[in-house]
Amino acid sequence: QSALTQPASVSGSPGQSITISCTGTGSDLGAYNYVSWYQQHPGKAPKLMISEVTKRPSGVSNRFSGSKSGNTASLTISGLQAEDEADYYCSSYTTSTTWVFGGGTKLTVL
Amino acid sequence: QVQLVESGGGVVQPGRSLRLSCAASGFTFSSYGMHWVRQAPGKGLEWVAVIWYDGSKEYYTDSVKGRFTISRDNSKNTLYLQMNSLRVEDTAVYYCAREDWTVGKYASDLWGLGTMVTVSS
Numbered sequence: 001q002s003a004l005t006q007p008a009s010v011s012g013s014p015g016q017s018i019t020i021s022c023t024g025t026g027s028d029l030g031a032y033n034y035v036s037w038y039q040q041h042p043g044k045a046p047k048l049m050i051s052e053v054t055k056r057p058s059g060v061s062n063r064f065s066g067s068k069s070g071n072t073a074s075l076t077i078s079g080l081q082a083e084d085e086a087d088y089y090c091s092s093y094t095t096s097t098t099w100v101f102g103g104g105t106k107l108t109v110l
Numbered sequence: 111q112v113q114l115v116e117s118g119g120g121v122v123q124p125g126r127s128l129r130l131s132c133a134a135s136g137f138t139f140s141s142y143g144m145h146w147v148r149q150a151p152g153k154g155l156e157w158v159a160v161i162w163y164d165g166s167k168e169y170y171t172d173s174v175k176g177r178f179t180i181s182r183d184n185s186k187n188t189l190y191l192q193m194n195s196l197r198v199e200d201t202a203v204y205y206c207a208r209e210d211w212t213v214g215k216y217a218s219d220l221w222g223l224g225t226m227v228t229v230s231s
Contacts, residue, residue: 001172003154036217038155045205045221046147046155051214089155093216097160097169099145104154 004029004090004102011108017078020105022090023071028100030071034093037066037075040104041086049088050075077107085109112136112220114206119225122196132189132206132222140164140184143209145218146191148202148227156202159191160209174200196229203227 005023012018022029022037029035033053038046048057050066053073063078073092077084090102118130132144146158159180161168168180179192189206203226207218 003156032216034216036214038218040155045223046207046218047221048213048217048219051217051219055214057213057219087154091155091157091217097167098171099157099160099216101147101155101157 001094001096001098001100004092004100006088006090006102006105008103009106009108011110012077012080013110014080014082016080017076018080018107019077020075020088020090020107022073022075022102024073024092024100025071027096028092028094029068029073031095032093033068035066035068035073036091037064037073038089038091039084039086040089046089080109082109114208114220114222116204116206116222116225119204119227121228121230123231124196124198124229126196127192127194128196128227130191130193130204130206130225130227132191134187134189134208137208137220139182139187144180144182144189145207145209146180146189147205147207147218147221148200149205149224150199150202153202158204161189193227196227198229201227201229 037050040046203224205224208220210219213219
């Protein structure tokens with residue numbers, strides 16, 4: 001049950017696009033299209049941003065999009081805004097009927 | 111109001127036990143699988159356990175197997191986490207989260223605010 005691998009930090013200027021990667025194995029990311037992405041602001045609970053690789057829950061901005069290729073999933077945020085500055089976590093269902101999170105990526109809006 | 115409210119956290123000595131509760135309101139609790147997720151201070155999210163909507167199945171992360179037990183009382187709209195043989199490394203904010211397949215399979219769309227558990231001598 002090793003954590004998924006994410007970059008520790010990414011940054012971008014307002015209006016730019018950034019992509020956060022999430023790498024797993026054939027037992028999690030590579031096995032299913034059940035990848036979720038969560039946003040967490042300091043001191044707050046996580047918020048679901050993307051489910052099933054590409055689905056956006058109601059109320060989530062269309063500036064957020066997801067994709068996956070093989071054992072790597074990605075979250076792209078376009079038109080970066082100051083409010084997007086937060087920690088982002090990927091998560092995947094696994095073949096062991098467990099869930100696994102990534103280590104988290106701190107997004108800084110310059 | 112649709113919400114989850116955790117309680118039961120506190121400071122406990124290593125080796126002791128603690129039971130967390132998560133009260134659900136505003137939705138049909140018995141229709142949803144429920145998770146516990148924890149976050150150690152300054153660290154990332156860690157999935158802890160899941161229980162099926164009817165309590166028929168439960169799964170755990172390896173580090174808590176045999177020590178933690180997830181359960182639910184659908185008549186009381188409450189989720190529990192019984193934590194035994196606590197270790198210093200169990201210190202974290204514990205969140206309960208709802209899994210809603212109408213939003214996305216195996217994704218949690220509703221989270222509580224968390225309850226802090228500190229294991230220290």
